[in-house]
Amino acid sequence: MTAMLRRLPMFLWLVLVWLLLWGSVDIGLVVLGVLVAVGVLALYPVRPVCSGLRPRxxxxxxxxxxxxxxxxxxxxxxxxxxxxxxxxxxxxxxxxxxxxxxxxxxxxxxxxxxxxxxxxxxxxxxxxxxxxxxxxxxxxxxxxxxxxxxxxxxxxxxxxxxxxxxx
Structure with a gap:
Protein backbone atom coordinates (compact mmCIF):
# COMPACT_ATOMS: atom_id res chain seq x y z
CA MET A 1 0.00 0.00 0.00
CA THR A 2 2.78 2.46 0.86
CA ALA A 3 4.49 1.73 -2.49
CA MET A 4 1.31 2.78 -4.26
CA LEU A 5 1.06 5.97 -2.20
CA ARG A 6 4.68 6.86 -3.03
CA ARG A 7 3.89 6.47 -6.73
CA LEU A 8 0.70 8.54 -6.57
CA PRO A 9 2.38 11.90 -7.30
CA MET A 10 4.10 10.43 -10.38
CA PHE A 11 0.82 8.88 -11.49
CA LEU A 12 -1.02 12.21 -11.14
CA TRP A 13 1.80 14.02 -12.91
CA LEU A 14 1.64 11.62 -15.86
CA VAL A 15 -2.13 12.03 -16.17
CA LEU A 16 -1.76 15.82 -16.02
CA VAL A 17 0.94 15.81 -18.70
CA TRP A 18 -1.26 13.60 -20.88
CA LEU A 19 -4.14 16.05 -20.59
CA LEU A 20 -1.87 19.03 -21.26
CA LEU A 21 -0.51 17.33 -24.36
CA TRP A 22 -4.02 16.92 -25.74
CA GLY A 23 -5.04 20.42 -24.70
CA SER A 24 -8.51 19.50 -23.46
CA VAL A 25 -10.24 17.57 -20.72
CA ASP A 26 -13.04 15.11 -21.24
CA ILE A 27 -13.87 11.77 -19.66
CA GLY A 28 -12.39 9.74 -22.52
CA LEU A 29 -9.04 11.55 -22.34
CA VAL A 30 -8.91 11.21 -18.56
CA VAL A 31 -9.57 7.45 -18.76
CA LEU A 32 -6.98 7.07 -21.52
CA GLY A 33 -4.51 9.17 -19.50
CA VAL A 34 -5.06 6.92 -16.46
CA LEU A 35 -4.42 3.83 -18.62
CA VAL A 36 -1.29 5.35 -20.13
CA ALA A 37 0.01 6.37 -16.68
CA VAL A 38 -0.61 2.88 -15.28
CA GLY A 39 1.15 1.37 -18.29
CA VAL A 40 4.14 3.69 -18.00
CA LEU A 41 4.51 3.04 -14.27
CA ALA A 42 4.18 -0.72 -14.79
CA LEU A 43 6.68 -0.87 -17.66
CA TYR A 44 9.16 1.66 -16.25
CA PRO A 45 9.18 1.48 -12.48
CA VAL A 46 10.87 4.48 -10.91
CA ARG A 47 12.89 3.84 -7.79
CA PRO A 48 12.91 6.50 -5.08
CA VAL A 49 15.72 9.00 -5.22
CA CYS A 50 17.45 10.10 -2.03
CA SER A 51 19.09 13.35 -3.02
CA GLY A 52 19.94 14.69 0.40
CA LEU A 53 18.11 17.86 -0.60
CA ARG A 54 17.85 20.20 2.36
CA PRO A 55 16.36 23.45 1.11
CA ARG A 56 17.11 26.47 3.24
Missing amino acids: PIALLRLAGYLVADLVTSAVKVGWQVLRHGRAVRGAVIAVPVLSDVDWLVAAAANLLSLGPGKSVVQLDRKGRVFYVYALNPGDPARVRDDVLHLQRRVLRAFGASEEDPL
Missing part, protein backbone atom coordinates in the same frame (compact mmCIF):
# COMPACT_ATOMS: atom_id res chain seq x y z
CA PRO A 57 14.30 29.01 2.71
CA ILE A 58 16.25 32.20 3.44
CA ALA A 59 19.19 31.14 1.27
CA LEU A 60 16.73 30.04 -1.43
CA LEU A 61 15.09 33.48 -1.42
CA ARG A 62 18.52 35.12 -1.62
CA LEU A 63 19.41 32.88 -4.56
CA ALA A 64 16.15 33.78 -6.33
CA GLY A 65 16.76 37.50 -5.74
CA TYR A 66 20.31 37.20 -6.99
CA LEU A 67 19.13 35.37 -10.13
CA VAL A 68 16.47 37.98 -10.92
CA ALA A 69 18.98 40.81 -10.45
CA ASP A 70 21.54 38.94 -12.56
CA LEU A 71 19.00 38.30 -15.33
CA VAL A 72 18.08 41.96 -15.53
CA THR A 73 21.63 43.31 -15.40
CA SER A 74 22.92 40.66 -17.81
CA ALA A 75 20.16 41.41 -20.30
CA VAL A 76 20.92 45.12 -20.15
CA LYS A 77 24.68 44.52 -20.52
CA VAL A 78 24.25 42.13 -23.46
CA GLY A 79 21.81 44.50 -25.15
CA TRP A 80 24.20 47.41 -24.70
CA GLN A 81 27.14 45.40 -26.06
CA VAL A 82 25.18 44.37 -29.13
CA LEU A 83 24.00 47.92 -29.79
CA ARG A 84 27.45 49.34 -29.19
CA HIS A 85 29.62 46.78 -31.00
CA GLY A 86 27.23 44.90 -33.29
CA ARG A 87 28.86 41.73 -34.60
CA ALA A 88 32.26 42.74 -33.20
CA VAL A 89 31.35 41.68 -29.66
CA ARG A 90 34.01 39.31 -28.35
CA GLY A 91 33.69 36.37 -26.04
CA ALA A 92 35.99 34.14 -24.06
CA VAL A 93 35.96 30.67 -22.53
CA ILE A 94 37.07 30.76 -18.91
CA ALA A 95 37.90 27.78 -16.67
CA VAL A 96 36.20 27.91 -13.27
CA PRO A 97 36.58 25.33 -10.48
CA VAL A 98 33.52 23.27 -9.57
CA LEU A 99 32.84 23.47 -5.83
CA SER A 100 30.73 20.34 -5.35
CA ASP A 101 30.96 16.63 -6.05
CA VAL A 102 27.19 16.12 -5.97
CA ASP A 103 25.89 15.74 -9.53
CA TRP A 104 22.55 17.47 -9.07
CA LEU A 105 24.17 20.46 -7.32
CA VAL A 106 26.68 20.80 -10.16
CA ALA A 107 23.85 20.52 -12.70
CA ALA A 108 21.75 23.10 -10.84
CA ALA A 109 24.66 25.56 -10.75
CA ALA A 110 25.43 25.01 -14.45
CA ASN A 111 21.79 25.45 -15.47
CA LEU A 112 21.26 28.53 -13.35
CA LEU A 113 24.44 30.06 -14.73
CA SER A 114 23.32 29.37 -18.30
CA LEU A 115 19.85 30.77 -17.60
CA GLY A 116 20.75 34.40 -18.16
CA PRO A 117 22.25 36.03 -21.21
CA GLY A 118 25.97 36.62 -21.43
CA LYS A 119 27.32 33.48 -19.75
CA SER A 120 26.90 29.81 -20.47
CA VAL A 121 28.56 26.58 -19.39
CA VAL A 122 29.92 25.03 -22.57
CA GLN A 123 31.69 22.06 -21.00
CA LEU A 124 32.03 20.35 -17.67
CA ASP A 125 35.13 18.37 -16.78
CA ARG A 126 33.87 16.19 -13.91
CA LYS A 127 37.20 14.48 -13.39
CA GLY A 128 39.11 17.76 -13.23
CA ARG A 129 36.18 19.51 -11.48
CA VAL A 130 36.15 22.44 -13.92
CA PHE A 131 33.36 24.40 -15.62
CA TYR A 132 34.32 25.92 -18.96
CA VAL A 133 32.19 29.04 -19.13
CA TYR A 134 31.63 31.11 -22.27
CA ALA A 135 31.31 34.78 -21.35
CA LEU A 136 30.25 37.48 -23.77
CA ASN A 137 32.67 40.45 -23.63
CA PRO A 138 34.12 39.27 -20.31
CA GLY A 139 36.47 42.16 -19.58
CA ASP A 140 38.41 40.78 -16.63
CA PRO A 141 38.35 36.94 -16.61
CA ALA A 142 38.93 36.95 -12.82
CA ARG A 143 35.65 38.82 -12.36
CA VAL A 144 33.74 36.23 -14.41
CA ARG A 145 35.41 33.45 -12.40
CA ASP A 146 34.40 35.16 -9.14
CA ASP A 147 30.81 35.58 -10.37
CA VAL A 148 30.55 31.87 -11.23
CA LEU A 149 32.07 30.83 -7.89
CA HIS A 150 29.66 33.20 -6.10
CA LEU A 151 26.66 31.60 -7.86
CA GLN A 152 27.89 28.11 -6.97
CA ARG A 153 28.21 29.12 -3.31
CA ARG A 154 24.66 30.49 -3.36
CA VAL A 155 23.36 27.23 -4.85
CA LEU A 156 25.21 25.23 -2.19
CA ARG A 157 23.82 27.45 0.57
CA ALA A 158 20.28 27.13 -0.79
CA PHE A 159 20.22 23.38 -1.52
CA GLY A 160 23.35 21.65 -0.34
CA ALA A 161 23.86 19.48 2.64
CA SER A 162 25.97 21.03 5.39
CA GLU A 163 29.00 18.91 4.43
CA GLU A 164 28.70 20.37 0.89
CA ASP A 165 28.73 23.96 2.10
CA PRO A 166 32.12 25.44 1.21
CA LEU A 167 31.74 28.40 3.53
Whole structure:
Protein backbone atom coordinates (compact mmCIF):
# COMPACT_ATOMS: atom_id res chain seq x y z
CA MET A 1 0.00 0.00 0.00
CA THR A 2 2.78 2.46 0.86
CA ALA A 3 4.49 1.73 -2.49
CA MET A 4 1.31 2.78 -4.26
CA LEU A 5 1.06 5.97 -2.20
CA ARG A 6 4.68 6.86 -3.03
CA ARG A 7 3.89 6.47 -6.73
CA LEU A 8 0.70 8.54 -6.57
CA PRO A 9 2.38 11.90 -7.30
CA MET A 10 4.10 10.43 -10.38
CA PHE A 11 0.82 8.88 -11.49
CA LEU A 12 -1.02 12.21 -11.14
CA TRP A 13 1.80 14.02 -12.91
CA LEU A 14 1.64 11.62 -15.86
CA VAL A 15 -2.13 12.03 -16.17
CA LEU A 16 -1.76 15.82 -16.02
CA VAL A 17 0.94 15.81 -18.70
CA TRP A 18 -1.26 13.60 -20.88
CA LEU A 19 -4.14 16.05 -20.59
CA LEU A 20 -1.87 19.03 -21.26
CA LEU A 21 -0.51 17.33 -24.36
CA TRP A 22 -4.02 16.92 -25.74
CA GLY A 23 -5.04 20.42 -24.70
CA SER A 24 -8.51 19.50 -23.46
CA VAL A 25 -10.24 17.57 -20.72
CA ASP A 26 -13.04 15.11 -21.24
CA ILE A 27 -13.87 11.77 -19.66
CA GLY A 28 -12.39 9.74 -22.52
CA LEU A 29 -9.04 11.55 -22.34
CA VAL A 30 -8.91 11.21 -18.56
CA VAL A 31 -9.57 7.45 -18.76
CA LEU A 32 -6.98 7.07 -21.52
CA GLY A 33 -4.51 9.17 -19.50
CA VAL A 34 -5.06 6.92 -16.46
CA LEU A 35 -4.42 3.83 -18.62
CA VAL A 36 -1.29 5.35 -20.13
CA ALA A 37 0.01 6.37 -16.68
CA VAL A 38 -0.61 2.88 -15.28
CA GLY A 39 1.15 1.37 -18.29
CA VAL A 40 4.14 3.69 -18.00
CA LEU A 41 4.51 3.04 -14.27
CA ALA A 42 4.18 -0.72 -14.79
CA LEU A 43 6.68 -0.87 -17.66
CA TYR A 44 9.16 1.66 -16.25
CA PRO A 45 9.18 1.48 -12.48
CA VAL A 46 10.87 4.48 -10.91
CA ARG A 47 12.89 3.84 -7.79
CA PRO A 48 12.91 6.50 -5.08
CA VAL A 49 15.72 9.00 -5.22
CA CYS A 50 17.45 10.10 -2.03
CA SER A 51 19.09 13.35 -3.02
CA GLY A 52 19.94 14.69 0.40
CA LEU A 53 18.11 17.86 -0.60
CA ARG A 54 17.85 20.20 2.36
CA PRO A 55 16.36 23.45 1.11
CA ARG A 56 17.11 26.47 3.24
CA PRO A 57 14.30 29.01 2.71
CA ILE A 58 16.25 32.20 3.44
CA ALA A 59 19.19 31.14 1.27
CA LEU A 60 16.73 30.04 -1.43
CA LEU A 61 15.09 33.48 -1.42
CA ARG A 62 18.52 35.12 -1.62
CA LEU A 63 19.41 32.88 -4.56
CA ALA A 64 16.15 33.78 -6.33
CA GLY A 65 16.76 37.50 -5.74
CA TYR A 66 20.31 37.20 -6.99
CA LEU A 67 19.13 35.37 -10.13
CA VAL A 68 16.47 37.98 -10.92
CA ALA A 69 18.98 40.81 -10.45
CA ASP A 70 21.54 38.94 -12.56
CA LEU A 71 19.00 38.30 -15.33
CA VAL A 72 18.08 41.96 -15.53
CA THR A 73 21.63 43.31 -15.40
CA SER A 74 22.92 40.66 -17.81
CA ALA A 75 20.16 41.41 -20.30
CA VAL A 76 20.92 45.12 -20.15
CA LYS A 77 24.68 44.52 -20.52
CA VAL A 78 24.25 42.13 -23.46
CA GLY A 79 21.81 44.50 -25.15
CA TRP A 80 24.20 47.41 -24.70
CA GLN A 81 27.14 45.40 -26.06
CA VAL A 82 25.18 44.37 -29.13
CA LEU A 83 24.00 47.92 -29.79
CA ARG A 84 27.45 49.34 -29.19
CA HIS A 85 29.62 46.78 -31.00
CA GLY A 86 27.23 44.90 -33.29
CA ARG A 87 28.86 41.73 -34.60
CA ALA A 88 32.26 42.74 -33.20
CA VAL A 89 31.35 41.68 -29.66
CA ARG A 90 34.01 39.31 -28.35
CA GLY A 91 33.69 36.37 -26.04
CA ALA A 92 35.99 34.14 -24.06
CA VAL A 93 35.96 30.67 -22.53
CA ILE A 94 37.07 30.76 -18.91
CA ALA A 95 37.90 27.78 -16.67
CA VAL A 96 36.20 27.91 -13.27
CA PRO A 97 36.58 25.33 -10.48
CA VAL A 98 33.52 23.27 -9.57
CA LEU A 99 32.84 23.47 -5.83
CA SER A 100 30.73 20.34 -5.35
CA ASP A 101 30.96 16.63 -6.05
CA VAL A 102 27.19 16.12 -5.97
CA ASP A 103 25.89 15.74 -9.53
CA TRP A 104 22.55 17.47 -9.07
CA LEU A 105 24.17 20.46 -7.32
CA VAL A 106 26.68 20.80 -10.16
CA ALA A 107 23.85 20.52 -12.70
CA ALA A 108 21.75 23.10 -10.84
CA ALA A 109 24.66 25.56 -10.75
CA ALA A 110 25.43 25.01 -14.45
CA ASN A 111 21.79 25.45 -15.47
CA LEU A 112 21.26 28.53 -13.35
CA LEU A 113 24.44 30.06 -14.73
CA SER A 114 23.32 29.37 -18.30
CA LEU A 115 19.85 30.77 -17.60
CA GLY A 116 20.75 34.40 -18.16
CA PRO A 117 22.25 36.03 -21.21
CA GLY A 118 25.97 36.62 -21.43
CA LYS A 119 27.32 33.48 -19.75
CA SER A 120 26.90 29.81 -20.47
CA VAL A 121 28.56 26.58 -19.39
CA VAL A 122 29.92 25.03 -22.57
CA GLN A 123 31.69 22.06 -21.00
CA LEU A 124 32.03 20.35 -17.67
CA ASP A 125 35.13 18.37 -16.78
CA ARG A 126 33.87 16.19 -13.91
CA LYS A 127 37.20 14.48 -13.39
CA GLY A 128 39.11 17.76 -13.23
CA ARG A 129 36.18 19.51 -11.48
CA VAL A 130 36.15 22.44 -13.92
CA PHE A 131 33.36 24.40 -15.62
CA TYR A 132 34.32 25.92 -18.96
CA VAL A 133 32.19 29.04 -19.13
CA TYR A 134 31.63 31.11 -22.27
CA ALA A 135 31.31 34.78 -21.35
CA LEU A 136 30.25 37.48 -23.77
CA ASN A 137 32.67 40.45 -23.63
CA PRO A 138 34.12 39.27 -20.31
CA GLY A 139 36.47 42.16 -19.58
CA ASP A 140 38.41 40.78 -16.63
CA PRO A 141 38.35 36.94 -16.61
CA ALA A 142 38.93 36.95 -12.82
CA ARG A 143 35.65 38.82 -12.36
CA VAL A 144 33.74 36.23 -14.41
CA ARG A 145 35.41 33.45 -12.40
CA ASP A 146 34.40 35.16 -9.14
CA ASP A 147 30.81 35.58 -10.37
CA VAL A 148 30.55 31.87 -11.23
CA LEU A 149 32.07 30.83 -7.89
CA HIS A 150 29.66 33.20 -6.10
CA LEU A 151 26.66 31.60 -7.86
CA GLN A 152 27.89 28.11 -6.97
CA ARG A 153 28.21 29.12 -3.31
CA ARG A 154 24.66 30.49 -3.36
CA VAL A 155 23.36 27.23 -4.85
CA LEU A 156 25.21 25.23 -2.19
CA ARG A 157 23.82 27.45 0.57
CA ALA A 158 20.28 27.13 -0.79
CA PHE A 159 20.22 23.38 -1.52
CA GLY A 160 23.35 21.65 -0.34
CA ALA A 161 23.86 19.48 2.64
CA SER A 162 25.97 21.03 5.39
CA GLU A 163 29.00 18.91 4.43
CA GLU A 164 28.70 20.37 0.89
CA ASP A 165 28.73 23.96 2.10
CA PRO A 166 32.12 25.44 1.21
CA LEU A 167 31.74 28.40 3.53
